Amino acid sequence: MTEQRPIIPSGGRHIAIVGAGLSGSALAWHLARLSGDKTLRISLIDPRPEPGRGLAYSTPDPDHRLNVPHTRMTLDTSEPDHYAHWLQSGAAPAFAADALRPDGAIFTPRAVFGAYVLAHLQPFLDAGRIVHLQSRAVSATRAAGLWQIGLEDGRVIRADELVLAATHPGPGLPRGLEALAGTPALIADPYLPAALDGIDPEEELLIIGSGLTGADIVASLMRHNHKGRIRLLSRSGRRSQPHGPVQDESSADFTLDPPGTALALLRRIRAELAIAAEAGLTWHPVFDRLRSQGPQIWAALPLPERRRLLRHLRGLWDIHRFRIAPQTHASLLAAEQSNQLIALAGRVTGLERDGARLRISLRLRRGGALRFTADRVILATGPAHGAVTATNPLYADLAHQGLIATDPLGLGLSATTEGEAIDGKGQPQSDLLIAGPLARAAVGELMGVPEVTAWAERLAAKLAQAPVSA
CATH class of the missing domain: 3.50.50.60 (FAD/NAD(P)-binding domain)
Structure with a gap:
């Protein structure tokens, strides 16, 4: 007879978050702050030795920098200078002076931002409000209204809600190699x-x-x-x-009569770029406005136009968006x-x-x-998000059960605009959520720290208001 693997009891409502990089950690942090239920347990399941860093912010290489200035990085969208204040507080690890630019912008090593995320998780970890389970989730099934999540080390975790936040699979191997x-x-x-x-x-x-x-x-x-x-x-x-000079914001508003086709959007962008040039601005403020209004722009495009946009304009967007x-x-x-x-x-x-x-x-x-x-x-081709159900054992298991599906655009997983995973039959699931970039097909722009943070806040608010399972 096979020995029964131990099950960790929930001891009250339990939310399990698989993945403790920025997406999962930001969600856990906001949820712990929002929830008035002191019996709520939040587990971060991740094999890395520390939560908060993930793939992007674990690198010790000082040349692996944040690609945006420190003033645009925050765990809290209500405090845009949250990271900047932490850097000034004396709590940040030392980094080379060349991170500081003449205009005052600081492009810190990514490991410093990882330390920032961990530092804000730490009080909740110390208090036991958030628990880091250092293992890999490999399976999950529903049983009696609860999730049974199998870990690589043999433990089974019982949870009321499951959040998928392991967002960055390895790169795919190009043909010919x-x-x-x-x-x-x-x-x-x-x-x-x-x-x-x-x-x-x-x-x-x-x-x-x-x-x-x-x-x-x-x-x-x-x-x-x-x-x-x-x-x-x-x-x-x-x-x-590269980044542009310090300059005024663009007055472009793509949410007014938003374009319904990729071609119309391209024409609108070109027109706004011409207006910006006449005002003495570079292209940067126009693309910043595109980014901030991304969800509304995306929502106005039907699926075929979203596909056309990705096929023809994604490359141009990426090089201007990811500076x-x-x-x-x-x-x-x-x-x-x-x-x-x-x-x-x-x-x-x-x-x-x-x-x-x-x-x-x-x-x-x-x-x-x-x-x-x-x-x-x-x-250096980046994560193969479209193949995540083939490369991640937990996601493969959930996909095999029909509980998750790759989105039609191959960007990640199918989800609603509220972050609920859509199953193989097209039905949303209130107890299975998707955090971070794997949900970007639902909203269009969900790769940068501001968007990931805002998405985490949205999911945290949703979970904090959710009823406890019977």
């Missing part, structure tokens, strides 16, 4: 601890992905005095844009000017072993082909 899977010649996840430590300074590298992850990798390599040639490849060749920290941008420019860094637009069409090296063939975007040798390939 299958032969490198599992070999030292491929660094599949550059954010893993010591992922870049085994690279010899003389190695020639191919980085696939020219967004912020690729930029982080280049900055880290340059700080460690890498000497070898670095090629930065993406299909479009586009790169994350690069000035220090990182300067590192890339210096590497390019010395001809050590070469940016390429195209795709891999062939890969062969050439002794200990790799012979790589590319089809270039503007026509023609290129062949070169490299010692290693580094993936």
Whole structure:
């Protein structure tokens, strides 16, 4: 007979949050602050040694910076300067002086923001209001109106509500690189601890992905005095844009008669960019307004137009929306000017072993082909959110039961605009919620800290008002 695994009793209402990065931790923090029920138990289930950091804010590399100034980072949308005040309080760990820019903006290492999140969780952890269960959730079933959540270490957790907040799966392997899977010649996840430590300074590298992850990798390599040639490849060749000067806000209002098609939205954006230029503004304030009004813009678009928008305009949106920290941008420019860094637009069409090296063939975007040798390939394509039900064991289990489904746009999981997971039959579930970027198909923009924080506040308010299970 198989021994029954122990079940941790809830001892009152219990909310289990799977994932203790920013999405899960912000939700737990707001819920603990909002709830008047002192018997409420909140569990953060995550295998990392500390909650609050997650993938993005665990990196110890000082060149992995926040990509926005400190004044735009906060756990509390009612206090925009929440992070800035914490930095000034003396509680923050030390960081290099080059984080401070001449205009007063501070682009701190991401680990500092992780320390900030943990510092605000800590009082609730110490009081037992929030409990960190250091394990991985691998299964979940409903039984008698409660969730039974199986952990990798054999424990089973009973909860009234389950929140899915493990948001960043690893990158998918691009076509043509299958032969490198599992070999030292491929660094599949550059954010893993010591992922870049085994690279010899003389190695020639191919980085696939020219967004912020690729930029982080280049900055880290340059700080460690890498000497070898670095090629930065993406299909479009586009790169994350730098921040603009301090300037007035745009007066654009995309919520007035919001466009109902991707083409109409593009025309509206172009018109607002022209108005901004006439007023002496750069494109930055217009895109800031697009971001802040994103949910209303998204809501006005029917599904086919959302799909068209993603297919044709997502690349342009990403490079203007996800801006690069000035220090990182300067590192890339210096590497390019010395001809050590070469940016390429195209795709891999062939890969062969050439002794200990790799012979790589590319089809270039503007026509023609290129062949070169490299010692290693580094993936910087970002999380494969659309494949999350295949790569996360808990999500795979829930999908197999028909309790969750990939959203129609492949951005994450199907959810309502209130964060309720939509099951395989199209029904929302009030006791199964989705926190963070995996719910972005419901609202359009849910990747940055301001949006993740606002979403956490919304879910916390919903959960705090929910009735206790019978």
